[in-house]
Amino acid sequence: MTDLRQTELLATVPDRLHIGGHWRPATGGALLAVTDPATGHVIKNIADATPADGLAALAAAHDAAGRWARTAPRERAEILRRAFDLLAGRAEDVALLMTLEMGKPLGQSRGEVTYGGEFLRWFSEEAPRVAGRYGVNPEGTGRMIVSRHAVGPSYLITPWNFPLAMATRKIAPALAAGCTVVIKPAEATPLTTLYLAQILADAGLPAGVLNVVTTSAPGPVSEAIIRDERLRKLSFTGSTAVGRLLLEQAAGRVLRTSMELGGNAPFVVFDDADLDKAVEGALAAKFRNIGQACTAANRFLVHRPVAEEFTERVTRRVAEFRMGPGTQEGVTIGPLIDDAAVTKSATLVRDAVERGARLRVGGEPVAGPGSYFPATVLSDVPPSSDLLREEIFGPVLAVVPFDDEDDAVRLANDTEYGLVSYVYTRDLARGQRMIERLATGMTGLNMGVVSNAAAPFGGWKQSGLGREGGLEGIGEYLETKYTLTPDPFA
Structure with missing residues (x-):
C-alpha cells in the first residue's frame, strides 16, 4: 500500500464537525490529532468539539426530529439502501481508512465493511415493517389500537475497535425508526464515522438528521448532551465502568438506554x-x-x-x-x-x-x-x-x-x-x-x-441492556402507544 494512496484517501475525509447538514469547525478552533497505531504518527488533525458543540448538534437533531419522524418509511428505507450501495462502492477506501486509524489487518477491515454495510441493508428493509395492532378489548366495549413511534433525538456513543460496524449498527436502526441522531465516535478512531456521515449525506439524508461530534473530552461533551431535556435516547458501546456512569446520568432524565458493555x-x-x-x-x-x-x-x-x-x-x-x-x-x-x-x-x-x-x-x-x-x-x-x-x-x-x-x-x-x-x-x-x-x-x-446483522446482539448481567441488530434492534428506538376507542357498533 503506497504512502501516496494513503495520503490521497486521508485528504478526502472531512476534518470538521457535521452539524445541521454543515461541516463546521469546533468552537475555538481546537484540533484533535488522530494517530496510526502501527507507527505512532499523526495521520490527520480534525475538529475537537466542546460541550457547546455537542449541544449545537443536539439542537440540530431536535429541530429535524419532527420532519424526519413524519418521513415516509419507504423514503427512509431508500436512503439507507442508497447508503449501503455507496458504501459497497467505496469498500476499499473505507477498509484502508479503518486499518490506518485502528490497526487491524486490511483483510479484516474488508470483512468489517461487509458486516457493517449489512446493518444499512437490514434496517432499510425493516423501516417499512414497523407495525402495531388493532383488536377488540376483552370486555367487548371498545377497540384497542397499539402504535409505535420514534423515540426522538438519540445520542450514540461508539467504541474504537469496530469503527464502521459499531456506527452502522446504531445509526441504521435509529434512522429506520424515524429518530434523528447525534453520534460521538471514539477519540482514537473518528475518521471512519466522518467518512460514513458523508456517505449518508450523499445518499440523500436530510440536514440535521445525522450529526457528528468528535472530541478529546468525551466526558463533558456527553454529560452536557445527556443532561439536556431535548435528548430522548442514549445508546452506548464500551466498558462496563463507563456504562454505569452514563446510566447514572441518564437516570435523572429517565432516558431510554441501550448498553453494550464488557465481556469475559x-x-x-x-x-x-x-x-x-x-x-x-x-x-x-x-x-x-x-x-x-x-x-x-x-x-x-x-x-x-x-x-x-x-x-x-x-x-x-x-x-x-x-x-x-x-x-x-x-x-x-x-x-x-x-x-x-x-x-x-x-x-x-x-x-x-x-x-x-x-x-x-x-x-x-x-x-x-x-x-x-x-x-x-x-x-x-x-x-x-x-x-x-x-x-x-x-x-x-x-x-x-x-x-x-x-x-x-x-x-x-x-x-x-x-x-x-x-x-x-x-x-x-x-x-x-x-x-x-x-x-x-x-x-x-x-x-x-x-x-x-439479522440477529439480536447483546448480553446479560453486567454486559449490558437492550439489543442491537435483528428484529429487536429497531425496537430500541421506538415508543409504544396504546389508544382505546369506543365500540363502533354500540
Whole structure:
C-alpha cells in the first residue's frame, strides 16, 4: 500500500464537525490529532468539539426530529439502501481508512465493511415493517389500537475497535425508526464515522438528521448532551465502568438506554469435540480484531482429556502468525490501539505466569515504533489469575482445564459478565444443555463467530441492556402507544 494512496484517501475525509447538514469547525478552533497505531504518527488533525458543540448538534437533531419522524418509511428505507450501495462502492477506501486509524489487518477491515454495510441493508428493509395492532378489548366495549413511534433525538456513543460496524449498527436502526441522531465516535478512531456521515449525506439524508461530534473530552461533551431535556435516547458501546456512569446520568432524565458493555467470554471445548473445528473457531474467536472485541473469547475451558492436544494445536498455529502493520498483506496480528493496551496485555500475562501458568508462545511486548504485542498462548492458568477476571482486549489465549460438564458450567458462569459464550461438542443433547445453562445473551455452538446483522446482539448481567441488530434492534428506538376507542357498533 503506497504512502501516496494513503495520503490521497486521508485528504478526502472531512476534518470538521457535521452539524445541521454543515461541516463546521469546533468552537475555538481546537484540533484533535488522530494517530496510526502501527507507527505512532499523526495521520490527520480534525475538529475537537466542546460541550457547546455537542449541544449545537443536539439542537440540530431536535429541530429535524419532527420532519424526519413524519418521513415516509419507504423514503427512509431508500436512503439507507442508497447508503449501503455507496458504501459497497467505496469498500476499499473505507477498509484502508479503518486499518490506518485502528490497526487491524486490511483483510479484516474488508470483512468489517461487509458486516457493517449489512446493518444499512437490514434496517432499510425493516423501516417499512414497523407495525402495531388493532383488536377488540376483552370486555367487548371498545377497540384497542397499539402504535409505535420514534423515540426522538438519540445520542450514540461508539467504541474504537469496530469503527464502521459499531456506527452502522446504531445509526441504521435509529434512522429506520424515524429518530434523528447525534453520534460521538471514539477519540482514537473518528475518521471512519466522518467518512460514513458523508456517505449518508450523499445518499440523500436530510440536514440535521445525522450529526457528528468528535472530541478529546468525551466526558463533558456527553454529560452536557445527556443532561439536556431535548435528548430522548442514549445508546452506548464500551466498558462496563463507563456504562454505569452514563446510566447514572441518564437516570435523572429517565432516558431510554441501550448498553453494550464488557465481556469475559468462555470458550468451552469438550472431549468429543471436532478438534480441527474447535481450533479454527478458537483462532477466530480470540484473534479476530487482534483480540480487541467484546465478543473475543477470554477463557478457554478445555476438557482435561484433550486440553494438552488442543493447546499444542493452537500453539503451533499461533506461532505461524505474522505481526506487522495492518496495511501489509498477509499480516495476521496488527498493532494494538495504543501503548496502554500493550501494557495491559503484558501485565495480565506476567501476573498469570507468576501465579503458575505456562507460557507457550509470545508474551513479551515488541519494541516500537507502533503498539505491538504478539499473539500469546498460556496453559494451566490458575483461577486466581487476573486475566480470567478482567476483559483482556488483546491477543492472549488462556487455557484452563475442566473435569466434567458441571465443572465447565461453573467456570464459564463465574463472572459478572454475560455477553457471549462458545461451546464445541458433537453431542447435541449436551450442546442444548449448555445453551440453556450458560448465562450469556449469545452462544456460538460449534461456531467461533456469532455476530450477524439479522440477529439480536447483546448480553446479560453486567454486559449490558437492550439489543442491537435483528428484529429487536429497531425496537430500541421506538415508543409504544396504546389508544382505546369506543365500540363502533354500540
